[in-house]
Amino acid sequence: DDVGASVKNMSDPYGNEPRRHIALKPSSKKPFNAEPPLALLVDSLITPNELFYVRNHLPVPEVDASTYELEVCDEELQKEKVFTLKDLKKYPKHTVTATIMCAGNRRSEMTQVKPVKGLSWGQAAIGNATWSGARLCDVLRDLGITDGKTDALHIQFEGLDTDPAHMPYGASIPIEKALDPHGDVILAYEMNGEPIPRDHGYPIRVIVPGVVGARNVKWLGRIVVSKDESDSHWQQNDYKGFAPSVDWDTVDFKKSPAIQELPVISAICEPLEGQTVGVKNGKVNVKGYAWSGGGRKIVRVDVSSDGGKNWQAADVLECDGARHPQAWGWSIWKAEIPVPKSKLEAQLCAKAVDSQYNTQPENFENIWNLRGVLANAYHRVNIKLAR
Amino acid sequence: DDVGASVKNMSDPYGNEPRRHIALKPSSKKPFNAEPPLALLVDSLITPNELFYVRNHLPVPEVDASTYELEVCDEELQKEKVFTLKDLKKYPKHTVTATIMCAGNRRSEMTQVKPVKGLSWGQAAIGNATWSGARLCDVLRDLGITDGKTDALHIQFEGLDTDPAHMPYGASIPIEKALDPHGDVILAYEMNGEPIPRDHGYPIRVIVPGVVGARNVKWLGRIVVSKDESDSHWQQNDYKGFAPSVDWDTVDFKKSPAIQELPVISAICEPLEGQTVGVKNGKVNVKGYAWSGGGRKIVRVDVSSDGGKNWQAADVLECDGARHPQAWGWSIWKAEIPVPKSKLEAQLCAKAVDSQYNTQPENFENIWNLRGVLANAYHRVNIKLAR
Ligand SMILES: [Mo]
Numbered sequence A, B: 001d002d003v004g005a006s007v008k009n010m011s012d013p014y015g016n017e018p019r020r021h022i023a024l025k026p027s028s029k030k031p032f033n034a035e036p037p038l039a040l041l042v043d044s045l046i047t048p049n050e051l052f053y054v055r056n057h058l059p060v061p062e063v064d065a066s067t068y069e070l071e072v073c074d075e076e077l078q079k080e081k082v083f084t085l086k087d088l089k090k091y092p093k094h095t096v097t098a099t100i101m102c103a104g105n106r107r108s109e110m111t112q113v114k115p116v117k118g119l120s121w122g123q124a125a126i127g128n129a130t131w132s133g134a135r136l137c138d139v140l141r142d143l144g145i146t147d148g149k150t151d152a153l154h155i156q157f158e159g160l161d162t163d164p165a166h167m168p169y170g171a172s173i174p175i176e177k178a179l180d181p182h183g184d185v186i187l188a189y190e191m192n193g194e195p196i197p198r199d200h201g202y203p204i205r206v207i208v209p210g211v212v213g214a215r216n217v218k219w220l221g222r223i224v225v226s227k228d229e230s231d232s233h234w235q236q237n238d239y240k241g242f243a244p245s246v247d248w249d250t251v252d253f254k255k256s257p258a259i260q261e262l263p264v265i266s267a268i269c270e271p272l273e274g275q276t277v278g279v280k281n282g283k284v285n286v287k288g289y290a291w292s293g294g295g296r297k298i299v300r301v302d303v304s305s306d307g308g309k310n311w312q313a314a315d316v317l318e319c320d321g322a323r324h325p326q327a328w329g330w331s332i333w334k335a336e337i338p339v340p341k342s343k344l345e346a347q348l349c350a351k352a353v354d355s356q357y358n359t360q361p362e363n364f365e366n367i368w369n370l371r372g373v374l375a376n377a378y379h380r381v382n383i384k385l386a387r
């Protein structure tokens, strides 16, 4: 029976997945994709590992840290170097607090305008953690790759997770981001002070602060310094934005750039849609998160209780002390907001402003895109008022 | 009489202003503020010097290049160095193409929602030029100020233009921008290959690519490396964004950060509001500019001819080859867009998407602010159709 179970296990690529926290709500089980409940999400500035959303494209690989190897090669120089985990830990340990968000976060709202293809994410496909590891620019320097001394334009990443045809997950980032000493790209072996959990890339995940989750490749197996972007499906034919008029018959994926840095976004996490909320002194309490990619800091969150007619700035905006353009982490905000008198219902809205003074689009209609990515319109939550 | 004229001249601080191109339309004469006609603005990717919008806060100073001196000092190190124009020209000549925009560009549209305080700018308080000069980081290095080797947080700039109490124009930028070798901040002595014209800062203007015009200080007289921002009126009590609920009775300028990098914006320059436009094969030609601060590149412009119900991407997007995050210049776009059949009027709209996938807010209502800055809502132009 044991043998049978083992054989069955090996024949199912999803037979060796890690245990997950019971609070995570899956949007897909194979591959595993799940997000935490909104109220838990904003309990703390740092998201606990076990509650961090999981976005896997393929089965979780089983990696033995003692035999783990990371290949780093430069296509033009025809140079290659292999690093063990021990080798990577010899580099100065660099720690950054960075929010990672899925390109499809809040897709379930965009879908309501018109159907899109993709997992139905709520507002919690985002998390904020402290990551530690070797700086990618330090590792690349040891291969002779430094700013101004390479013709390469992209850094490609391959995961150790593979599809049935043994093709790995892949993505790339522009070389400017990788070589910028203030870009804070790290080959991370720790998440919130612990070895990175299997679901989040054990033993090494590349952390690309300010950049969409899809480029923060987990179970990192290979780095290629290249003149070209990754040719993976996810870099070339997915994770791109398009005009609302583009549909599956007319889409040309070559016409849009791969998503890298994400735009400004926010969400209301308390109260929840449909909830009955107590009114105190004519006001209700609202709480949520706000974040912007590219190291932009959140400078203001505006909250409305009348569907967006009147706005006031949130009272509390909690974040770490990082400065623009290295403000990689999110902000948790709180507002005590007056609700219309004698009404029994209200529509709450939130919109954030970042340190580049970019703000969110009002509605999903005009940012709708066939893949349902970049869903950063105002978040609207309808509540009932208990007086 | 000659003496009399000269005395009169000297007693009027505006008695010695430069000549201006007849096409520039002033929004204020003393100080001189003016913008070019929209159709001329997008005639070329590079804006000619004489058509570049002028935004002066004070009288244009008369500066003798042969005796010009730039003071550079570090408050903490108590170091000071003086540079002549010849000294500055000894540094490697660095050339960047950068768009400069006034924080109040398009204010006249925001005003229509509710009055704001400020000059009534149309859509042409923006221009794109090639600037050459010494890199600020090279100059600062000669004072021992380099990345990681200073506790300073800001670089303050003072102009040689002064108010009646002899106080100079002033502004500051975060030190990260100044010390970043890819930040491309230059002490410019040339604009489009010519000595910088008097209206644009002769003999030296600091060019801070991707950052609001107000920090690109003209007639630069002094640079201070400091732990503090400039204490000037323009840094502290002006050029900041606020929530729509904030009015002149409740505003606390300490609560918002000084505008630095500007958000994504676009404008339709052809046709003009109210114009009668010929319809060919059911379509009209539309042309405009799009730009984003912070070195973000324009990746798409969407155009609508039905007030924003349907959108299609512009066909042409012309720009220089600079890559994110050093794409300092604007894009000129063109679209041939179908207009609703059998109608005699249409509302054109444009909105841009930048390389961080930020996009513009739909309307001015929710971004309204008492100073009328950051007016980057969709540009809407009502036209008549000739069939
Ligand atoms: Mo994602």
Ligand SMILES: [Mo]
Residues within 6 Å of the ligand: B055, B101, B102, B103, B104, B213, B214
């Ligand atoms: Mo300005």
